[in-house]
Amino acid sequence: MKKSFELEFNWKDYFIVSENFVRQKEHSEIEFKESFHSPKHKDKKLHKWIASFANANGGLIIYGVKNNGELVGLKNDKLQNFDNKDLSQELLDYFAPEIEFELFIKKINEFKIGFLYIHKSKNKPVVAIKTANNNIQESDIFYRYPGQSRRISYGDLRNIIEEKQKELNDNWLKLINNVATIGVENIGLLNIVNGELIGSQNKLLIPEELLKKVTFINEGKFVEKDGAPALKLIGDVQPIDSNKIIQLVENKYHIITHFELFNSFFEQQLDTDSAKEFLRRVMHENTAYYPIYFYISKSTLNQTKIAELLNNEVGNKVEDIKNRFRLEKNNSSKFKIGNITTGSEAAKKITKAIKELKENKTIDFKSIDTRELRYYIQAITHLKENEINKTYIMGVLKDVYDNCFNQSSTTKSFIRKAICHIDLILFGKNFYESK
Structure with missing residues (x-):
């Protein structure tokens, strides 16, 4: 489960406050807003800002702060009484894939300050799926730049695509290196969702009840091959008649696509x-x-x-x-x-x-x-x-x-x-x- 940003958040790690002024200017991960408006407000700039942060490195929209950094605090309870599901639904209506965010309030020098934290998207790019006045057009991709949110440049879009490709290549390379170390003849593929283990010669189906008892060891050693990764299964495994296994495979889905x-x-x-x-x-x-x-x-x-x-x-x-x-x-x-x-x-x-x-x-x-x-x-x-x-x-x-x-x-x-x-x-x- 994703850790809560709010629980770990300490505003002093992000900016300095002196004489009721935030001493940092707005940048690629921080945006100041004096007041909070409902996401159903006709001005959809908030959606644009949120999408831009998600496509970059994530970031904070801080409410109760003027553009010059002066702390003024929240003037009403709109943010405090706000239901996150309204913003979640608005974002789902206008963007895909889903954008994750957290909304909370902290006190700074007796001022109630609101924070909207947008998580960096794990599945970039976040794309507009419909038009909302002049701020958002269908297929728009927004990106956060120092002090501003705007449509993404070619270079940054290319970087996102190359980053995704590199991650995929790295995963494949890691897998191939492991296969080469262990030996193809000794490899089996375990689907930890449905309990199917496929080897070069045999297929083993682990029932859901036993799958819950399985303990995976990330680091272990075989006696035969010092340093090779090990998988330890803990549970009572009873032999099953092969005809029953065949019947089970025929009657149930085991690879659900x-x-x-x-x-x-x-x-x-x-x-x-x-x-x-x-x-x-x-x-x-x-x-x-x-x-x-x-x-x-x-x-x-x-x-x-x-x-x-x-x-x-x-x-x-x-x-x-x-x-x-x-x-x-x-x-x-x-x-x-x-x-x-x-x-x-x-x-x-x-x-x-x-x-x-x-x-x-x-x-x-x-x-x-x-x-x-x-x-x-x-x-x-x-x-x-x-x-x-x-x-x-x-x-x-x-x-x-x-x-x-x-x-x-x-x-x-x-x-x-x-x-x-x-x-x-x-x-x-x-x-x-x-x-």
């Missing part, structure tokens, strides 16, 4: 045991936006069992799934994209697409252009339960996924929201009503 996670939903086919493993798999994905309510409905797990599962898992998306449950419990419109009441050309297009979907029209998604495609995807997020023909809409989602998912990161984000909307509408209600 991105495709299986979505396709099981489109086809509405998933056995009870695999459904639980699918939900666990999402906890270790790079996003929590999969049809989790469908998996839950097939797993027969109730809310208590789901809570236990979330508390026992160590996946990087466990907290995100918990937040989804919190935010979606009483919000069936959580994933709605686009406003159809404005009378704009886009609103008319979305309304027309909604009508076609309600009439179960056949739509050729293979040849549709990107803009028209997004009108249909947005239309899906406006459908209500009584307007959905399950067989038809699953076919539409599968068609969109198969033909359009990899067009761009923006389109991918839109499609995920459409899938999650249908999942929430059709299966979320039963989950929240269960005990």
